Amino acid sequence: MEPHSWTIHEARERLDNGRITATGLTRSVLARIEAVEPRVAAFNTVCADMALEQAAAADRRLQAGERGGLLGIPLALKDNMITQGVATTCSSRILKNFVPPADGAMAARFKEQGAINLGKTNLDEFAMGSSTENSATQITRNPWNLERAPGGSSGGAAACVAADMALAALGSDTGGSIRQPAALCGVVGLKPTYGRVSRYGLVAFASSLDQIGPITKDVADAAIVLGAIAGRDPLDATSSARPVPDYSRGLKDGIKGLRIGVPREYFIDGMDAPVADAVRAAIDTLKGLGATVREISLPHTRYAVATYYLVATAEASSNLGRYDGVRYGHRAMDARDLLEMYMATRDQGFGPEVKRRIMLGTYALSAGYYDAYYKKAQQARTLILKDFTDAFGQVDVIATPTSPTGAFRLGERTADPLQMYLSDIFTISINLAGLPGMSQPCGVDGNGMPVGLQLIGKAFDEATMLRAGWAFEQATAFHKAKPSL
Ligand code: GLN
Numbered sequence: 426m427e428p429h430s431w432t433i434h435e436a437r438e439r440l441d442n443g444r445i446t447a448t449g450l451t452r453s454v455l456a457r458i459e460a461v462e463p464r465v466a467a468f469n470t471v472c473a474d475m476a477l478e479q480a481a482a483a484d485r486r487l488q489a490g491e492r493g494g495l496l497g498i499p500l501a502l503k504d505n506m507i508t509q510g511v512a513t514t515c516s517s518r519i520l521k522n523f524v525p526p527a528d529g530a531m532a533a534r535f536k537e538q539g540a541i542n543l544g545k546t547n548l549d550e551f552a553m554g555s556s557t558e559n560s561a562t563q564i565t566r567n568p569w570n571l572e573r574a575p576g577g578s579s580g581g582a583a584a585c586v587a588a589d590m591a592l593a594a595l596g597s598d599t600g601g602s603i604r605q606p607a608a609l610c611g612v613v614g615l616k617p618t619y620g621r622v623s624r625y626g627l628v629a630f631a632s633s634l635d636q637i638g639p640i641t642k643d644v645a646d647a648a649i650v651l652g653a654i655a656g657r658d659p660l661d662a663t664s665s666a667r668p669v670p671d672y673s674r675g676l677k678d679g680i681k682g683l684r685i686g687v688p689r690e691y692f693i694d695g696m697d698a699p700v701a702d703a704v705r706a707a708i709d710t711l712k713g714l715g716a717t718v719r720e721i722s723l724p725h726t727r728y729a730v731a732t733y734y735l736v737a738t739a740e741a742s743s744n745l746g747r748y749d750g751v752r753y754g755h756r757a758m759d760a761r762d763l764l765e766m767y768m769a770t771r772d773q774g775f776g777p778e779v780k781r782r783i784m785l786g787t788y789a790l791s792a793g794y795y796d797a798y799y800k801k802a803q804q805a806r807t808l809i810l811k812d813f814t815d816a817f818g819q820v821d822v823i824a825t826p827t828s829p830t831g832a833f834r835l836g837e838r839t840a841d842p843l844q845m846y847l848s849d850i851f852t853i854s855i856n857l858a859g860l861p862g863m864s865q866p867c868g869v870d871g872n873g874m875p876v877g878l879q880l881i882g883k884a885f886d887e888a889t890m891l892r893a894g895w896a897f898e899q900a901t902a903f904h905k906a907k908p909s910l
Contacts, residue, residue, distance in 0.1 A: 428453035429589045430907070433498055433646040436592060440487060440497045447483035447497030451476050451541050454499045458543070458590045461910045464571060466563045467585035469504045470512055471544040483539040495540035495653050501591040503582050504545035505552055506637070507626040508532040511542075515628050516560035517550045519774030520754040529626010530658050531595055531637060538653060543591050546581030550776045551745065552602055552630045554578050555848035558839050559778045566835070567610060568908040569874055573832040576606030576848070582640045583610040588910055593641040593650055597627055599634045600733050601827075601852025604864035607640050608827035608877025611866045611906060613894070614640045615647045618885045619859035620665040622651075623658030631740035632663075634733075634856040643904045644865060644894040648672035651887060667885055675888050676895040681715035683893060686820030690726035691851055696829035703868025703876040704826045707897065711824065714896050721820060723812040726854060728805045730846060733853040735789050735802035741779075742786030748774060781842065810858040817883050822893050825851050827877030831870035851879060861887045865894050866903040875906075 428436065428450050439445045455473050462468060476499065483497040502508065505515045507525035509532065514520045528536065535542050549559035557565045557580025565580045567573040568588040575584040579596030583606035586594050596603040598616035607614025615638045622637045629635060639650035652673065657666040687708060692701055712718045750756035750770030757769030775783070789798040816823060828848060838845045855862040860881055867878035878897070882890035898904050 429457035432642045433592050433649050441492045447480040451480040451499050461588050465568055465584050465588050466565050467546055467581040469545045469547050469562050476541050476543050479541045486539050495538040498592050499541040499543050501543045501546050501585050501594040503548055503579050503596050505628040506531045515551050516548050516562045518561045519748045523754045530623035546585055549578035550779050552578040553778050553782055555845050561776055567832045574835050576609035578602040580606045583607050586612045586640050593639055593646055595637055596640050597637050599630050600856050601849040603638050604852050605828050608864045609832040611875030613644055613647050613865045615863040618861045620663050621655050623661040623664045625658055625660040629744040631737040644898050648891050670888050672891055675892055680893050680896045683716040684820040685716045685718045686721035686816050686823045688721050688723045690723050691825040699870045700826055700876050704878055707867035707878045708824050710900055721816045725808045725812050729854040732802045732805040735798050738782045738786030739789045739799050742783045806857045809854050813858045821889055823881040825879045827864040827879040831874035855881055863890050863894055
């Protein structure tokens with residue numbers, strides 16, 4: 426196996442015992458990018474020179490005896506996490522030439538730990554979408570079938586990990602944007618509990634929902650990366666001070682007696698039958714490993730999509746107010762006065778989906794409609810959280826499909842925003858409730874495309890979710906399948 430196809434834990438062992446250098450590993454990954462990126466188009470920016478400099482620095486640290494963590498591991502960042510001196514575009518025309526003067530929390534952690542930053546991956550503009558087709562930069566393709574979408578909004582991150590163009594990547598998840606593309610690209614995607622990972626330097630979409638997390642080749646790697654990025658950050662007031670457990674240590678403890686809940690509302694009419702079958706088979710596998718499985722109910726699930734698209738758009742309309750042509754990015758040059766400049770800048774800079782969300786959110790927040798829409802949505806959000814609290818009185822982990830279908834064709838859903846919104850029907854409740862969720866490969870659909878199993882944990886109990894996911898992986902081989910590119 427070539428180094429670019431290693432997992433982090435495989436690379437870790439070889440870096441620590443000197444069988445490969447960080448430079449050798451990084452060169453292998455850069456060569457892989459050169460070979461397959463022209464077909465996949467996962468990256469907005471590849472930082473080859475910077476990566477090799479960082480690899481040389483990591484090698485010096487390894488020579489000095491430092492070991493473990495992310496030291497010497499080549500990784501990619503979604504292009505909505507700011508990086509000093511490297512363009513951070515959010516795949517939007519409005520930030521096309523924006524080069525941040527400082528690192529956000531994730532780029533800073535990479536440097537502290539000696540990880541190698543390969544570059545910035547494509548996304549739906551400002552992370553709004555489920556296919557990465559809302560990007561203003563390029564169309565990313567699913568490595569399993571280049572005519573199909575990689576999912577979104579972290580489609581570039583999921584595609585680059587699936588295609589072995591990074592050992593792992595960081596994505597952000599507001600309503601499913603780590604888990605859904607991970608499912609569609611056949612890799613592992615973990616959205617941590619709200620507050621587990623710092624959002625400092627993550628360009629805000631919907632601040633009460635956004636969370637950064639790992640996209641990896643297997644569950645053991647998800648545990649490693651989560652441990653490396655989690656924890657309190659004084660620069661993000663919503664980050665939690667709870668101690669970060671050693672997520673790798675508990676992985677092998679087994680799942681005898683683990684109580685798994687399967688919500689009846691997550692197997693719905695209109696969902697793809699092979700997807701439902703694969704997920705049910707995965708749940709049987711977990712049962713075979715000693716877990717007890719019971720049906721549960723999350724009765725307010727049917728309000729989740731509507732609730733999410735009010736809360737998320739309201740917060741987005743406020744967060745995106747800062748792109749005014751004065752402080753960041755693009756400015757329209759031909760305006761006669763300030764108001765005209767604002768309007769022309771935003772008209773030229775934002776794509777149609779972002780405009781749609783700003784209008785929806787502004788409407789939901791406006792005087793006279795606030796009670797009917799925004800306040801109602803907040804009340805529904807509380808009921809959705811209460812469903813989970815009640816369920817977690819009886820079970821330790823919840824198992825569901827990640828997405829109702831496998832990867833769809835490029836262009837298939839772009840004409841109908843509502844169709845696109847339904848891609849997230851199984852992921853958004855978890856953001857509304859602030860809980861951790863993880864998708865991992867568990868089969869294929871009728872088109873041979875990967876299917877994702879979603880495990881949902883109690884707040885701040887990523888460890889149990891990871892333990893269940895790891896046990897599943899040991900009993901199966903779905904995570905080992907690779908696309909042929
Ligand atoms: N697809 C959902 C949306 O369009 C979720 C996106 C996300 O998690 N960033 O809003």
